[in-house]
Amino acid sequence: IPDYIAKIYREQSQYPSLSRADVGPVITSQYGGSYSNISTEWTQQDLERNEIVKFCRQYIVFHDNKSIVYSGPSGNCTEIKGELLSQDSPSGEMKAVMRECSIKGEEKQFLEIWHRNRKIKSLNLTELKKHGKVYEDDQFGCLVWSHSETHLLYVAEKKRPKAESYFQSGSESTLLVDEDEVMKSAKKEDSVKGDQFVYYEDWGETLVTKATPVLCILDIEGNNVSVLESIPDSISPGQAFWAPNDTGVVFVGWWHDTADANSFTMLCVFLYARSSLFYVDLTGGKCERLSSDSAAVCSPRLSPDLCRIVYLECEVYGPHQQCNKLCMDLIVVDTSTDQVTSLTSKSNMGSWCLLTIHRDLMVVSCSSPNCPPSLRVGFLPVSGSEDEMSWVTLEEAQTQPEIDWQILSFTPPPEEDNSQYPGLDYEAILLKPKDVTEKTKLPLIVNPHGGPHSVIVAEWLLSPAVFCSVGFGVLLVNYRGSIGYGQDSILSLPGNVGTQDVKDVQFAVESVLKQGGFDREKVVVTGGSHGGFLACHLIGQYPDFYKACAARNPVINLASMIGSTDIPDWCMVEAGFDYKTNTLLSPAMLEQMLNKSPIKHVTQVKAPVLLALGEDDRRVPNKQGLEYYKSLKAFNVPVRLLWYPDNNHSLSKVDAESDGFMNIVLWLIQHLSL
Numbered sequence: 075i076p077d078y079i080a081k082i083y084r085e086q087s088q089y090p091s092l093s094r095a096d097v098g099p100v101i102t103s104q105y106g107g108s109y110s111n112i113s114t115e116w117t118q119q120d121l122e123r124n125e126i127v128k129f130c131r132q133y134i135v136f137h138d139n140k141s142i143v144y145s146g147p148s149g150n151c152t153e154i155k156g157e158l159l160s161q162d163s164p165s166g167e168m169k170a171v172m173r174e175c176s177i178k179g180e181e182k183q184f185l186e187i188w189h190r191n192r193k194i195k196s197l198n199l200t201e202l203k204k205h206g207k208v209y210e211d212d213q214f215g216c217l218v219w220s221h222s223e224t225h226l227l228y229v230a231e232k233k234r235p236k237a238e239s240y241f242q243s244g245s246e247s248t249l250l251v252d253e254d255e256v257m258k259s260a261k262k263e264d265s266v267k268g269d270q271f272v273y274y275e276d277w278g279e280t281l282v283t284k285a286t287p288v289l290c291i292l293d294i295e296g297n298n299v300s301v302l303e304s305i306p307d308s309i310s311p312g313q314a315f316w317a318p319n320d321t322g323v324v325f326v327g328w329w330h331d332t333a334d335a336n337s338f339t340m341l342c343v344f345l346y347a348r349s350s351l352f353y354v355d356l357t358g359g360k361c362e363r364l365s366s367d368s369a370a371v372c373s374p375r376l377s378p379d380l381c382r383i384v385y386l387e388c389e390v391y392g393p394h395q396q397c398n399k400l401c402m403d404l405i406v407v408d409t410s411t412d413q414v415t416s417l418t419s420k421s422n423m424g425s426w427c428l429l430t431i432h433r434d435l436m437v438v439s440c441s442s443p444n445c446p447p448s449l450r451v452g453f454l455p456v457s458g459s460e461d462e463m464s465w466v467t468l469e470e471a472q473t474q475p476e477i478d479w480q481i482l483s484f485t486p487p488p489e490e491d492n493s494q495y496p497g498l499d500y501e502a503i504l505l506k507p508k509d510v511t512e513k514t515k516l517p518l519i520v521n522p523h524g525g526p527h528s529v530i531v532a533e534w535l536l537s538p539a540v541f542c543s544v545g546f547g548v549l550l551v552n553y554r555g556s557i558g559y560g561q562d563s564i565l566s567l568p569g570n571v572g573t574q575d576v577k578d579v580q581f582a583v584e585s586v587l588k589q590g591g592f593d594r595e596k597v598v599v600t601g602g603s604h605g606g607f608l609a610c611h612l613i614g615q616y617p618d619f620y621k622a623c624a625a626r627n628p629v630i631n632l633a634s635m636i637g638s639t640d641i642p643d644w645c646m647v648e649a650g651f652d653y654k655t656n657t658l659l660s661p662a663m664l665e666q667m668l669n670k671s672p673i674k675h676v677t678q679v680k681a682p683v684l685l686a687l688g689e690d691d692r693r694v695p696n697k698q699g700l701e702y703y704k705s706l707k708a709f710n711v712p713v714r715l716l717w718y719p720d721n722n723h724s725l726s727k728v729d730a731e732s733d734g735f736m737n738i739v740l741w742l743i744q745h746l747s748l
């Protein structure tokens with residue numbers, strides 16, 4: 075059995091995901107036709123190399139600016155190695171690449187400029203020592219060409235003064251005997267004694283080692299990098315772009331509490347903290363705030379007519395991922411009328427993701443739980459004709475015939491309605507193996523997502539697809555509090571975690587069992603993070619119902635986690651309190667946190683538990699899972715612990731993800747006696 079399942083996992087993991095698409099400028103060919111080049115980036119697990127590989131493929135799309143006349147690939151796939159960031163220039167003539175490579179065992183970062191078929195510049199940023207490592211993450215990182223194509227804007231770690239010990243050999247000035255030596259030493263880099271072991275607070279999970287971002291500009295012609303000095307120390311900049319005419323730069327600035335603005339050890343930083351849009355004028359150096367100073371903003375974009383900035387805004391702290399994100403469907407927002415229209419209402423594809431739009435030419439990735447991602451292009455129809463939207467497929471994907479899926483809706487029973495936010499429904503996605511006989515009663519895996527304010531959309535999902543291919547039904551529950559169902563749904567959950575979400579999942583499972591087709595004696599639960607919190611709650615609150623459980627980095631005890639997670643605000647908000655950085659926890663607050671935690675029900679647990687923990691998890695520190703492991707052992711519940719070194723909260727390194735999957739499926743099979 076394990077070999078058979080591993081074979082299916084290997085096959086299904088070979089479907090790549092689209093991570094990016096760029097549309098080049100419209101080119102008129104010598105025969106009069108117009109075309110655009112589209113470059114796409116994909117990712118795929120490479121089980122042999124134990125890496126997620128990134129590759130690119132180009133396509134050519136002939137069009138008349140309204141519809142597509144002809145399209146197709148213009149080459150094969152090429153693997154991308156060492157690229158941290160890349161960006162084509164607006165004219166399409168040049169490309170900038172931020173590259174990391176190892177030279178004689180030392181990691182170096184280069185900024186390369188490519189022109190047509192050659193590399194015309196390769197600037198060793200590490201040697202230049204103007205700043206620390208470049209930020210390549212989605213939160214702060216950017217690489218943006220100026221409109222004039224003469225400058226590049228990016229974010230990097232602020233240069234830190236060299237730190238040395240008071241006792242470092244040669245550091246004592248008395249050892250310098252002649253004056254020349256004293257002069258030479260003064261010219262050496264400034265160093266700070268005694269700061270070698272000072273703790274630098276960073277931005278937490280997935281942003282470790284990133285503490286103090288600065289905006290940097292490369293003057294391409296002059297080979298000169300300058301760090302923008304006029305941004306106040308109390309603001310960490312990111313997500314930047316050039317203002318029209320390149321006279322300034324717009325960016326998101328995260329405010330942080332500064333104890334000492336000149337030291338690097340002052341931050342009280344969570345990405346969910348207050349942030350505003352800023353403009354820094356490059357001629358006079360003035361930095362001004364453009365948006366409110368009491369909200370959180372992100373994802374600013376300059377409109378194509380260069381007249382407006384579009385960005386997302388939400389309240390500071392409160393539930394993470396509260397209503398400020400468009401997802402689930404591809405929609406058009408008419409900014410003059412506020413009307414929202416679906417472009418994909420006629421499609422049976424579960425999920426549409428807009429990768430880019432350039433002069434109304436859209437590039438999308440679409441997929442379903444039974445169909446891996448395919449690449450499509452199409453022109454945005456004129457307002458009112460959204461129904462006529464027509465898509466051209468550039469890269470087709472095969473529907474998996476053995477998987478059936480549907481979206482289910484649930485209305486909580488009256489006693490579970492939330493009196494403050496009444497009348498909220500929720501949904502779940504059910505995957506079932508196709509072609510099973512009427513009499514077959516399938517085992518069911520229940521999987522609530524994490525967050526809790528996130529969502530499982532009806533897209534291609536590797537693990538559920540493999541579970542289904544080997545004979546399990548999979549129920550993915552978007553309980554009340556999931557995103558995509560409005561702010562009321564999100565707000566209904568904080569203060570009610572461990573009850574409302576648990577009951578929503580249980581009600582969904584009971585409803586599915588009533589429909590028939592599943593074996594009531596073979597129901598198991600899996601989940602990661604807050605999904606792991608729910609899985610552990612469910613086996614504690616319904617001890618005879620679930621026959622096995624598998625949890626990735628689960629939240630076990632809010633009271634013991636608040637002091638060690640990188641997002642303590644999460645613990646307070648989800649437990650039902652307002653968050654302030656200077657709140658002192660009282661015994662009553664800690665008691666409320668404990669009461670809402672799965673550890674409260676540990677003595678009831680009967681289901682065997684598989685725990686998968688990341689050694690470097692900063693979000694839900696592995697001590698949480700260890701606390702549960704020790705308690706389960708103390709109460710003689712079968713438990714197995716998988717420990718993944720060099721892995722953080724997501725356990726998404728290829729070996730961890732594939733090993734985790736195999737261990738989970740075999741654990742469930744073993745404890746269901748399948």
Ligand SMILES: CSCC[C@H](NC=O)C(=O)N[C@@H](CO)C(=O)O
Nearest residue numbers: 524525602603604605639644693
């Ligand atoms: C203190 S972390 C609480 C759980 C975590 N929430 C936010 O980061 C979580 O559930 N994460 C989910 C989804 O983001 C996960 O799957 O890791």
